[in-house]
Amino acid sequence: MTFLQFIFYLLAAIAVIAGLKMISVKNPVQAALWLVLAFISTAGIWLIAEAEFLGLALILVYVGAVMVLFLFVVMMLDINVAEFKEGFTRYLPLGVLTALAIFALMYLVLGPERFGLEQVAAPAETASAQSNTLALAVPLYTEHVYAFILAAVLLLVGIVAAITLTLRRRPNTEVLYQDIDKQIKTRAQDRFEMVKMPAHVEKPLPEKEKEE
């Protein structure tokens, strides 16, 4: 067994166990964390397959951003686990049937007879210095540039839609808003005024008495 194989089997085992734990563990926060572990070990397997850009992008995007937001949501929600488990036995046969059907479909399409060196030729060995990122970027920005821009515009529309859906301004009677731009642009002169006025001079005591 070479070192690479050892690492591959280690990561594959972690990915499988993490995937199983993700669907079997009771606590939703823990389930999300098991999913993160599955992502990380999968990224490791991609790295072994010399797809370092995909592997690192998987960690950066899914682990570093998507799952963090997901965890936020799961942690904030007060999920009653007992309610989730209700009717487990009742729906079990249907669930098993669905799972088997999905597995059968995937087996038909992705079964072992479609893979292996007899079906697909081994990929040509590339020099280790060849940049994976460059190989991905050049076709993306030349051949598929229209599709790429279209996807970008679609995402932009998605962002705008999501923001307009959630944006609401309540009247100032309900909530007091702080205008940070205004706060930062304040100068000392706006808040503080120097006033010149004549000094009040106390007269000596005998003079005062004379006046009275």
Add this chain to the structure above:
Amino acid sequence: MFDSLQAWLSTFLFDWLAVLITLLIQAVVVILPVMLAVAWLTFAERKVIGYMQLRMGPNRVGPKGWLQPIADALKLMFKEIVRPTESNFYLFVVAPVLTIAPAVAAWAVIPFDANGVVVADINAGVLYVLAVTSVIVYGVIISGWASNSKYAFLGAMRASAQKISYEIAMGFALVTVLMVAGSMNLTEIVEGQQGSIVHWYWVPLLPMFAVFFISGLAETNRAPFDVAEGESEIVAGFHVEYSGMAFAVFFLAEYAMMILISFMTAVMFLGGWLSPFEGIPGLEAVFAWVPGFIWLFVKVAILLFLFLWFRATFPRYRYDQIMRLGWKVLIPVTIVWVFVVGVMEYVQLGPWFD
């Protein structure tokens, strides 16, 4: 050196075992100095801030207080680790590990000198650092959630929201560096800055240099962006419930990240191990004997001093102002600069000052 060690080991061991042992030795060679640097960085911080505030700083343990970090470490190791009731034990223990592991793992691709003095000279080095450091946020969230404490949870929310916000600005700042350098390999990025002090990327990418360093401050939750542990508001942030060595691990991670950010800034914008006197007729020959890693360490030391200086100088930002700075100031600036660099590359303007 490590190749020959591996070759020698594999003469009498399994191949994979030889690789594993070599990797372990390489890791220790990098991690041990980093951890020692962290220990004395805490000492430096207390001394520097002390003198800035007209105090002496720690001066009791050892000559002039130099053994203070060891005393601190011993004290923390012998303290009891208290587990809050109703906390999630496994996650409570895993959280510090998740914080320190990425902060240490990112060192694998940091080059220390020319000719490949680096553990893993991979061609996606920048991406690797970004990906690995983005995992740290899990340590923060999990520690806050698993402690079963309101203050810890609030601190975790603040810290993680801040971290993922500033990661975007940081990533964009790095994108401009990649565009100018044309490579993601950190060694190649440094080599692209060869020439003189004005060939370093801080000149063409001056706004990005500022954005990167400010984002680095926010990433590491350092002052003035340390609302995650605002003492007056939420006690100590996500690690309130941790005591003893578990607490120390969070601190180790924070300081290791500070040093990492300084190294990244030095490598990306300040020419890494290149001498600042390069290209200056008289001085270049005078300073030719200085090895490259000394220059890198000097640059890193200056950047770390900035971290400490900022802490002693600036008042803490308000939380909504931090978010505004990240999203409405830094990210637009970086996006505009990505276009500027793109146009510069397109019209073949630059490399600069040639």
